[in-house]
Amino acid sequence: xxxxxxxxxxxxxxxxxxxxxxxxxxxxxxxxxxxxxxxxxxxxxxxxxxxxxxxxxxxxxxxxxxxxxxxxxxxxxxxxxxxxxxxxxxxxxxxxxxxxxxxxxxxxxxxxxxxxxxxxxxxxxxxxxxxxxxxxxxxxxxxxxxxxxxxxxxxxxxxxxxxxxxxxxxxxxxxxxxxxxxxxxxxxxxxxxxxxxxxxxxxxxxxxxxxxxxxxxxxxxxxxxxxxxxxxxxxxxxxxxxxxxxxxxxxxxxxxxxxxxxxxxxxxxxxxxxxxxxxxxxxxxxxxxxxxxxxxxxxxxxxxxxxxxxxxxxxxxxxxxxxxxxxxxxxxxxxxxxxxxxxxxxxxxxxxxxxxxxxxxxxxxxxxxxxxxxxxxxxxxxxxxxxxxxxxxxxxxxxxxxxxxxxxxxxxxxxxxxx
Amino acid sequence: xxxxxxxxxxxxxxxxxxxxxxxxxxxxxxxxxxxxxxxxxxxxxxxxxxxxxxxxxxxxxxxxxxxxxxxxxxxxxxxxxxxxxxxxxxxxxxxxxxxxxxxxxxxxxxxxxxxxxxxxxxxxxxxxxxxxxxxxxxxxxxxxxxxxxxxxxxxxxxxxxxxxxxxxxxxxxxxxxxxxxxxxxxxxxxxxxxxxxxxxxxxxxxxxxxxxxxxxxxxxxxxxxxxxxxxxxxxxxxxxxxxxxxxxxxxxxx
Numbered sequence: 001x002x003x004x005x006x007x008x009x010x011x012x013x014x015x016x017x018x019x020x021x022x023x024x025x026x027x028x029x030x031x032x033x034x035x036x037x038x039x040x041x042x043x044x045x046x047x048x049x050x051x052x053x054x055x056x057x058x059x060x061x062x063x064x065x066x067x068x069x070x071x072x073x074x075x076x077x078x079x080x081x082x083x084x085x086x087x088x089x090x091x092x093x094x095x096x097x098x099x100x101x102x103x104x105x106x107x108x109x110x111x112x113x114x115x116x117x118x119x120x121x122x123x124x125x126x127x128x129x130x131x132x133x134x135x136x137x138x139x140x141x142x143x144x145x146x147x148x149x150x151x152x153x154x155x156x157x158x159x160x161x162x163x164x165x166x167x168x169x170x171x172x173x174x175x176x177x178x179x180x181x182x183x184x185x186x187x188x189x190x191x192x193x194x195x196x197x198x199x200x201x202x203x204x205x206x207x208x209x210x211x212x213x214x215x216x217x218x219x220x221x222x223x224x225x226x227x228x229x230x231x232x233x234x235x236x237x238x239x240x241x242x243x244x245x246x247x248x249x250x251x252x253x254x255x256x257x258x259x260x261x262x263x264x265x266x267x268x269x270x271x272x273x274x275x276x277x278x279x280x281x282x283x284x285x286x287x288x289x290x291x292x293x294x295x296x297x298x299x300x301x302x303x304x305x306x307x308x309x310x311x312x313x314x315x316x317x318x319x320x321x322x323x324x325x326x327x328x329x330x331x332x333x334x335x336x337x338x339x340x341x342x343x344x345x346x347x348x349x350x351x352x353x354x355x356x357x358x359x360x361x362x363x364x365x366x367x368x369x370x371x372x373x374x375x376x377x378x379x380x381x382x383x384x385x386x387x388x389x390x391x392x393x394x395x396x397x398x399x400x401x402x403x404x405x406x407x408x409x410x411x412x413x414x415x416x417x418x419x
Numbered sequence: 420x421x422x423x424x425x426x427x428x429x430x431x432x433x434x435x436x437x438x439x440x441x442x443x444x445x446x447x448x449x450x451x452x453x454x455x456x457x458x459x460x461x462x463x464x465x466x467x468x469x470x471x472x473x474x475x476x477x478x479x480x481x482x483x484x485x486x487x488x489x490x491x492x493x494x495x496x497x498x499x500x501x502x503x504x505x506x507x508x509x510x511x512x513x514x515x516x517x518x519x520x521x522x523x524x525x526x527x528x529x530x531x532x533x534x535x536x537x538x539x540x541x542x543x544x545x546x547x548x549x550x551x552x553x554x555x556x557x558x559x560x561x562x563x564x565x566x567x568x569x570x571x572x573x574x575x576x577x578x579x580x581x582x583x584x585x586x587x588x589x590x591x592x593x594x595x596x597x598x599x600x601x602x603x604x605x606x607x608x609x610x611x612x613x614x615x616x617x618x619x620x621x622x623x624x625x626x627x628x629x630x631x632x633x634x635x636x637x638x639x640x641x642x643x644x645x646x647x648x649x650x651x652x653x654x655x656x657x658x659x660x661x662x663x664x665x666x667x668x669x670x671x672x673x
Contacts, residue, residue, distance in 0.1 A: 050616045088613030101613040
């Protein structure tokens with residue numbers, strides 16, 4: 001890295017400057033975004049503004065101060081997430097009769113966007129947990145809903161979504177984990193890869209093969225931690241998302257009661273994909289929060305940092321770059337919120353809209369965060385500054401919950417479908 | 420004994436916003452600027468809700484004086500656990516000149532009307548820093564006041580209040596009914612939960628006009644000019660203590 005020489009000189013001289021800047025990035029006011037044109041509360045109802053306020057306050061007070069620590073020490077912040085659950089964030093779009101908050105997809109998007117400004121990785125895990133709780137709430141029978149949902153909504157128990165395998169990522173329907181019916185149990189054999197929360201969570205929503213090849217032979221089973229035959233691989237070392245453990249989930253003659261199957265045999269793939277539609281909006285919302293926080297960080301840096309005798313904010317190139325970042329942020333936000341509304345209303349094109357939102361927003365927001373890092377110069381590369389964590393954390397959003405390439409597949413299929 | 424607590428909340432410019440003075444120096448820019456509940460008022464609401472949860476008080480009524488937007492602030496208090504709200508409508512020129520004198524008259528009138536046992540306010544608002552409303556309200560009602568409260572306990576024969584004063588902490592016992600003003604360390608306001616925010620929608624907010632309470636809103640104060648604080652001047656380093664003393668003497672500080 002050619003910049004090390006001048007950088008270390010700057011670091012030595014500017015140590016006071018650095019410390020001041022750390023104060024700036026850790027002050028809670030930053031993440032709330034009191035800057036008018038990118039204000040995330042535009043167009044929201046009074047009630048939604050209240051939800052957003054709680055989420056922003058929680059993010060600023062309970063998450064942002066620990067974001068770097070959780071990342072560096074790879075801490076899974078169970079207590080903080082349980083505090084979030086007490087406010088209703090454990091099952092935001094789960095029905096109230098089993099402990100959920102019963103809110104809409106749009107309300108959910110607003111909440112995750114705000115929480116993400118405090119810590120992307122933790123918010124993303126909370127969104128995966130929410131997705132699993134919803135799947136059980138929607139496709140489970142009453143016994144299953146009452147058995148699992150209350151504990152998930154309160155985060156007494158944590159959940160993981162298990163679809164991907166070492167041999168099937170984008171080609172999810174080709175999954176191999178088998179579930180052989182034996183009496184009133186299924187015997188599971190196989191393994192899942194890259195499972196968020198794997199090893200530390202209690203409830204695993206597992207897509208496995210009960211029937212023929214392809215999507216129609218897949219069913220959805222809920223597997224509880226402690227079931228004999230359920231084990232975990234090593235904790236993966238990741239570039240970001242470090243506040244959630246990622247492990248392989250291994251099934252070796254793991255016996256799961258038939259009563260733990262969500263819906264019918266063969267319905268599993270459908271359940272998985274329906275879960276992912278919402279999951280994609282949630283992940284895109286997390287990217288939005290990171291981009292919003294990064295734009296604010298960049299803006300503040302431009303106002304403070306001086307080169308060539310004046311503040312960087314007087315440099316037209318940087319002014320224009322910031323304007324472009326802000327514009328793309330607002331455009332992304334509108335797309336996610338539209339997709340959320342479409343999903344809520346069961347719009348016939350909801351799946352494509354969710355895919356478009358995920359595709360566009362995760363890409364654009366990554367670019368925004370990346371440019372914000374660039375605007376920080378050498379400081380942007382230091383872990384003392386939050387912007388690099390936003391970049392590292394949201395990079396994976398372009399890959400998981402369906403790669404952005406798979407999103408293109410879904411969208412083009414809709415466009416080229418013979419009607 | 421009605422067991423009713425009246426809590427006053429004020430809608431102010433959000434603490435995180437950078438304040439800008441209007442070009443005509445008549446005030447600060449408030450249009451399009453983010454507003455929220457005064458932080459000390461949040462602490463007051465939290466204390467009232469805590470008293471209700473401990474079953475020491477039966478009902479928490481939250482009051483705000485201001486334009487239509489003050490209802491948002493009342494809703495936030497309802498989401499924290501207050502039972503109902505009263506919005507005293509004051510807008511336009513009246514709102515610009517609204518100050519502690521008028522608000523305390525309104526609160527005194529409402530306290531009588533609602534038969535309140537206790538009034539809890541924030542110690543001061545972060546926009547005008549007056550620190551007068553609580554004291555004036557107590558005087559108008561001829562009630563005892565426990566201001567700058569950092570600890571409040573309701574006892575059989577009155578209220579024990581620990582006050583934060585310049586010299587440290589002062590503990591007093593006052594009889595009820597009384598006015599309390601909340602200081603920073605009284606409590607940590609709770610987050611509204613999602614279910615409570617939704618329940619708050621159904622709680623009632625009554626609309627009242629100051630005239631209905633027989634309150635005269637005319638201000639006895641006139642704001643002449645508003646300016647930003649002077650820019651901080653650069654300091655200078657000196658080599659010895661003697662230099663420091665002579666420089667201070669030159670500047671007339673010693």
